[in-house]
Amino acid sequence: MKTLWYGGSIYTMIMENDTVEAVLTEDDQIIATGTISELKPSADNFINLHGAAMYPGFVDSHLHMMHVGNKLAMLDLSEATSAEEMLQLIENSAQNLPKDAWLFADGWDENNFSDQRIPTINELDQIHQGPIHLLRVCHHVSLNNSSALRFGNITSETPSPAGGKIGQDKDGNLNGLLFERATELISDRLPKDGQAYRKNLTKLLDRAIDELLAAGLTGGHTEDMHYYGPYTNPLNAFHETIGKKHHFRAHILRHHEVFTEMMANHATFDQPFIEAGAMKIFADGAFGGSTAALSQSYTDDPNNKGILIHTDKEMENLVKLARSHHEAVAVHMIGDAAVDQVLNAVEKYPAPAGKRDRFIHASILRESQIERIAKLPIVIDAQPAFVTSDFPWLTNRLGKTRAKLAYPWRTLLDNDVLCAAGTDAPIENVDPLETIYAAVTRKNENTKDSYFPEQNISRFEAIQMYTIGSAYAANQENKRGLIKPGYDADFSIFDVDLFAKTPEDMLHAKAIKTVVAGRVVYEA
Numbered sequence: 459m460k461t462l463w464y465g466g467s468i469y470t471m472i473m474e475n476d477t478v479e480a481v482l483t484e485d486d487q488i489i490a491t492g493t494i495s496e497l498k499p500s501a502d503n504f505i506n507l508h509g510a511a512m513y514p515g516f517v518d519s520h521l522h523m524m525h526v527g528n529k530l531a532m533l534d535l536s537e538a539t540s541a542e543e544m545l546q547l548i549e550n551s552a553q554n555l556p557k558d559a560w561l562f563a564d565g566w567d568e569n570n571f572s573d574q575r576i577p578t579i580n581e582l583d584q585i586h587q588g589p590i591h592l593l594r595v596c597h598h599v600s601l602n603n604s605s606a607l608r609f610g611n612i613t614s615e616t617p618s619p620a621g622g623k624i625g626q627d628k629d630g631n632l633n634g635l636l637f638e639r640a641t642e643l644i645s646d647r648l649p650k651d652g653q654a655y656r657k658n659l660t661k662l663l664d665r666a667i668d669e670l671l672a673a674g675l676t677g678g679h680t681e682d683m684h685y686y687g688p689y690t691n692p693l694n695a696f697h698e699t700i701g702k703k704h705h706f707r708a709h710i711l712r713h714h715e716v717f718t719e720m721m722a723n724h725a726t727f728d729q730p731f732i733e734a735g736a737m738k739i740f741a742d743g744a745f746g747g748s749t750a751a752l753s754q755s756y757t758d759d760p761n762n763k764g765i766l767i768h769t770d771k772e773m774e775n776l777v778k779l780a781r782s783h784h785e786a787v788a789v790h791m792i793g794d795a796a797v798d799q800v801l802n803a804v805e806k807y808p809a810p811a812g813k814r815d816r817f818i819h820a821s822i823l824r825e826s827q828i829e830r831i832a833k834l835p836i837v838i839d840a841q842p843a844f845v846t847s848d849f850p851w852l853t854n855r856l857g858k859t860r861a862k863l864a865y866p867w868r869t870l871l872d873n874d875v876l877c878a879a880g881t882d883a884p885i886e887n888v889d890p891l892e893t894i895y896a897a898v899t900r901k902n903e904n905t906k907d908s909y910f911p912e913q914n915i916s917r918f919e920a921i922q923m924y925t926i927g928s929a930y931a932a933n934q935e936n937k938r939g940l941i942k943p944g945y946d947a948d949f950s951i952f953d954v955d956l957f958a959k960t961p962e963d964m965l966h967a968k969a970i971k972t973v974v975a976g977r978v979v980y981e982a
Contacts, residue, residue: 459484459485459502459503460482460483460484460489460500460501460502460503461482461483461484461501461502461503461504461505461976462480462481462482462494462497462498462500462501462503462504462505463480463481463482463483463505463507463512463949464479464480464481464494464504464505464506464507465506465507465508465509466507466508466509466510466511466512466951467509467510467511467512467955467957467958468480468481468491468507468511468512468941469511469512469513469514469921469941469957470491470514470940470941470942471513471514471918471921471922471925471926471939471940471941472940472941472942474916474918475918475957478491478492478941479492479493479494480492480493480494480496480497480498481497481512481941482497482500482501483947483976484976485947485975485976486730486946486947486975486976486977487944487945487946487947487976488941488942488943488944488945488946488947489943490943491941491942491943505978507951510951510952510953510970510971511951511952511953511954511955511956511957511958512941512949512950512951513921513925513941513949513950513951513952513956514925514926514938514939514940514941514945514948514949514950515675515676515677515707515925515938515946515948515949515950515972515973515974516674516675516676516890516921516924516925516928516950517675517676517677517678517679517707517709517924517925517928517929517932517938517939518670518675518677518678518679518879518880518881518883518888518890518924518928519678519679519839519878519879519880519923519924519927519928519931520679520681520818520839520841520878520880520881520882521678521679521680521880521881521882521883521884521888522680522681522682522882522883522884523663523666523667523670523678523680523682523708524659524662524663524666524680524682524685524686524692524695525597525682525685525883525884526666526669526670526883526884526888527661527662527663527664527665527666527669528564528662528884529564529565529884530662530665530666530669531662531665532562532563532564533547533548533551533561533562533563533564534563534564534565535547535548535563535564535565535566535592536564536565536566536567536595538566538570538571539570539571539572540571540572540573540575541568541571541573541575541576541577541581544566544571544577545577545581545582545585547563548561548563548582548585548586548590548592549585551563552585552586552590555586555588556588557586557587557588558587558588559588560588560589560590560591560606561586561588561589561590561591562591562592562593563590563591563592563593564592564593564595564884565593565595565884566592566593566594566595566601567594567595567746567847569746569848569851576601576635577601578633578634579601579602579603579604579607579632579633579634582601582602582603582604582634583603583604583605585603586603586605587605588605589602589603589605589606589609590602590603590605590606591606591644591645594746594747595746595847595885596743596744596745596746596747596885597885598637598638598641598743598744598746598747598749599635599636599637599638599641599744599746599747599749600635600636600641600644601634601635602634602635602636602644603634604632604634606644607632607634607644609644609647610643610644610647611643612624612632612636612643612644613632614626614630614631614632616643618640619639619640619642619643620639621638621639621765621766621767621768622636622637622638622639622640622641622642622765623636623637623638623640623749623765624636624637624640624643625637637743637747637749637765638743638747638749638765638767639767645685650686650687650691651687651688651691655687655691656691656694656695659686659691659692659695660694660695660698660699662695663692663695663696663699664699664703664704667699667700667704667706669888670706670888671704671706671972671979671980672969672972672980672982673888673889673890673969674890674891674950674951674952674969674972674980675888675890675950675972676706676707676948676949676950676972676973676974677706677707677708677709677928677948677974678706678707678708678709678880679709679711679735679839679878679880679928679931679932680708680709680710680711681710681711681713681738681788682710683710683711683712683713683716683720684713684715684716689712689716689719689720689725693710693725696708696710696732697728697732700728700731700732701728701731701732704979705731705974705975705977705979706731706974706979707730707731707733707938707948707974708731708732708733709733709735709932710727710732710733710734710735711735711736711737711738711788712734712735712736712737712738713737713738714737714738714739714776714779714780717737717738717779717780717783718779721783730946730975731974731975733932735788735932736780736785736786736787736788736813736815736816737776737779737780737783737785737786737787737788738787738788738789738790739768739773739776739777739787739788739789739790739800740767740789740790741766741767741768741773741789741790741791741796741797741799741800742764742765742766742767742790742791742792742793742795742796743764743765743767743792744792745792745793745821745848745852745855745856746848748762748764748855749764749765750764750792750793750796750821750822751763751764751765751766751792751793751794751795751796751799752764752793752794752795752822752856753793753794753795753798754860756855756856757854757855757856757857757860758854758855759855763795764793764795764796766795766796766799768799770799770802770803773799773800773803774802774803774806774807776803777800777803777804777806777807778807781807781810784810784813785810785813786809786810786813786814786815786816787800787804787809787815787816788815788816788818788839789815789816789817789818790818790819791817791818791819791820791821792819792821792822793821793822794822794823794824794827794863797817797820797822797823797827798827800817801827801830801831804834804836805830805834808834808835809834809835809836812933813835813933814835814836814837814876814930814931814933815834815835815836815837816836816837816839816878816931817831817836817837817838817839818839819839819840819841819844819882820838820839820840821844821864821865822856822860822863822864822865823863823866823869823870824863825869828866828869828870828873828875829873831870831873831875832873832874832875836875836876837876837877837878837927837930837931838870838875838876838877838878839877839878839880839931840865840867840870840877840878840879840880840897840923841879841880841881841882841885841886841893842865842867842879842893842894842896842897842920843881843886843887843892843893843896844865844882844886844896845864845865845896845900845901845909846892846896846900846901846902846905847886848864849861849909850909852864861910862910864910865900865913866913867897867913867915867919868912868913868914868915869913871915871919876927876930876931877923877927878923878924878927878928878930878931879893879894879897879920879923879924879927879928880893880928881893890924890950891952891956891964891965891967892965893920893924894917894920894921894924894956894964895961895964895965897914897915897919897920897923898914898915898916898917898920898961899911899914899961900913900914903962903965917956917957917961917964918957921956925939925940926939926940927939946975947973947975947976948973948974948975949971949972949973950969950972950973951969951970951971951972951973952967952968952969952970953967953968953970953982954966954967954968968982969982970982
């Protein structure tokens, strides 16, 4: 059946301001664009946009879909504005739990607290005798009570693992904080098997996809294979959910801890809705927990340069492993020291022909690093919403001179570096319009001044990052990211023309239809 889409502003994104009057699709493909009079005789079905604006399908280039569903199911601490408010939320939740049950929560951020005080382990112990495990908003730090630390066999004598740190106070006592790979001392011991567990993963993924589709997203590049027991647990959840109940395009990155096993087992992916992506590696931590690896010390912590998860040799060997399977790498890197480490490895072992490496976040970049990146097949996987979350406290952490180097999307685009846009959800809200607003204005809606506005980009460039940019990151630029004959019929349709209104109007736009493979999968 051939369907004609018409009656609104249809942006092809082939070039700025390029619009067409109508689009003709057949099954899952775009077969023609043009005027209504030209295409109407060929159509069997008609969808009137009633003045809405249609774009190529928006794809979040970096998120964690299972974590999105998990966060929706657990206590959310992201709205807490003080340590006391955070503790009250935890206490309220604990009242509904058996005394020895686990209490999980997500999203706390001391930078949003008036005094930036993190609750103490003693305060948590007074609330609940069962284990308390609280993920910081960045997911690179957790705060735990004594019961959770005992579960992880963590004492004041336990050495910090490579690539991680066990927090202690000035007297050498445990303070409940675990940084980077030290969090695995607890998370790796949690039971992650059984029929009920696997059924719950499917439920979490189903909930996450509903959230993403309602935001106007037709796909997401997700990394979930390492955190839920055997990789078959989350992968089976994807197979049970996508293509059966949902039309959604999941591009799955494969964590290096399970990559070899997945390759040896010839893990299958149900294309065109589930596809295999690059090998995922973590190079360092995050700014929030002061674990991002910097070439120079943190301004507010002169004895700290952050944490490199791997040695230079280990990083090089991981890149070599991906190359042995003719695969690209997708590397989390926040600090410039981490960027140096990964650049050295991929320059020595370049991406295979036809593949692109993905630098995820690349949050602070020196000019010399951008010049090196521009010479390589690399896509910068950017998270513009980090600007509105991290400033102004990031200036205190880095100093004003270095803060100017943070999130340099204007400079990257001016140097012809390909960029995609994502949210790292659940770290940031999945709403793509919040990300586009942040990229264009570099400020919150309620903030008067932009944070280093010389790095602002245009709306067209920001939307490109969600469309053709995400397609480039997945090596799908010849079939996705544009409204063009021969491309997938994936569309994001909003009630507001994102190019015609003010940035604030754009921020408050709503997705009214999400279309994947020619099928309306969400309708407001």
